[in-house]
Amino acid sequence: KAGVTQTPRYLIKTRGQQVTLSCSPISGHRSVSWYQQTPGQGLQFLFEYFSETQRNKGNFPGRFSGRQFSNSRSEMNVSTLELGDSALYLCASSLAVTSGQETQYFGPGTRLLVL
Amino acid sequence: AQRVTQPEKLLSVFKGAPVELKCNYSYSGSPELFWYVQYSRQRLQLLLRHISRESIKGFTADLNKGETSFHLKKPFAQEEDSAMYYCALSGEHRDDKIIFGKGTRLHILP
Numbered sequence: 001k002a003g004v005t006q007t008p009r010y011l012i013k014t015r016g017q018q019v020t021l022s023c024s025p026i027s028g029h030r031s032v033s034w035y036q037q038t039p040g041q042g043l044q045f046l047f048e049y050f051s052e053t054q055r056n057k058g059n060f061p062g063r064f065s066g067r068q069f070s071n072s073r074s075e076m077n078v079s080t081l082e083l084g085d086s087a088l089y090l091c092a093s094s095l096a097v098t099s100g101q102e103t104q105y106f107g108p109g110t111r112l113l114v115l
Numbered sequence: 116a117q118r119v120t121q122p123e124k125l126l127s128v129f130k131g132a133p134v135e136l137k138c139n140y141s142y143s144g145s146p147e148l149f150w151y152v153q154y155s156r157q158r159l160q161l162l163l164r165h166i167s168r169e170s171i172k173g174f175t176a177d178l179n180k181g182e183t184s185f186h187l188k189k190p191f192a193q194e195e196d197s198a199m200y201y202c203a204l205s206g207e208h209r210d211d212k213i214i215f216g217k218g219t220r221l222h223i224l225p
Contacts, residue, residue: 003158033212042201042215042216043159043201043215043218044215045212045214058212092159103149103164104161104213105160105161106158106160107158108158
C-alpha cells in the first residue's frame with residue numbers, strides 16, 4: 001500500500017498570506033489527523049476528520065481550518081499567516097472508527113516557513 | 116485533563132548500556148498508550164502500543180496504572196536506536212483525541 005502523502009513538501013509564504021496543505025491518506029483509511037510540529041512545542045494536535053466530518057479539534061485559533069473530501073483526502077488551510085505558524089505540518093491517517101485508539105500512519109510533512 | 120509528560124528532552128546512553136525513556140501520563144479512565152519514533156530523515160512511526168504487548172526492536176513498555184507511567188526500556192542500546200521518541204496517550208471514549216508528549220531525543224554514544 002502506498003503511504004500517506006502530503007503536498008507540497010516545502011512552502012515559503014509571507015505574513016498575512018494564506019496557505020492550503022493537502023494530505024492523501026492510506027487507501028481504506030477514513031480518519032485524517034493534522035499536527036503542528038515545532039522544536040519548542042513538539043507535536044500539537046490540530047484536528048481530526050472522519051468521514052468528511054471534523055471529529056476533534058485542538059487548541060488552535062480559528063485561522064486554522066480543514067476539511068475532508070468523500071475520497072478521504074484532506075486539506076488544511078491557514079489564513080492570515082503569522083511568523084509563529086512556521087512549522088512542520090504532519091498529517092496522519094488511520095482506520096480509526098474510534099478516534100485516537102488506532103495506530104496513526106504519518107506522512108512526511110509539509111515544512112512551512114513564514115517570512 | 117489528559118496530559119503526557121516526558122521529563123527528559125535529551126538522553127545520552129553508551130552503546131550496550133540499558134535504556135529507559137520515561138513517560139508519565141494523566142488520565143482518569145483506562146488509557147491507550149503508544150510510543151512513536153522518528154529516526155533522522157524518516158517519518159514518525161509507531162514503535163509499540165501497550166495493548167499489543169509486543170517487543171519491537173528490543174524495546175518494551177509496561178503500563179503501570181499505579182504510577183501512571185509507560186516507560187520505554189531496552190536492555191542493550193544500539194547505535195541505530197538514536198532517534199526522537201514520543202509517548203502518546205488516547206482515552207477510552209470514542210471521541211478522545213490523541214495527545215503526544217514533547218519527546219525525548221535518545222543519543223547512543225559509541
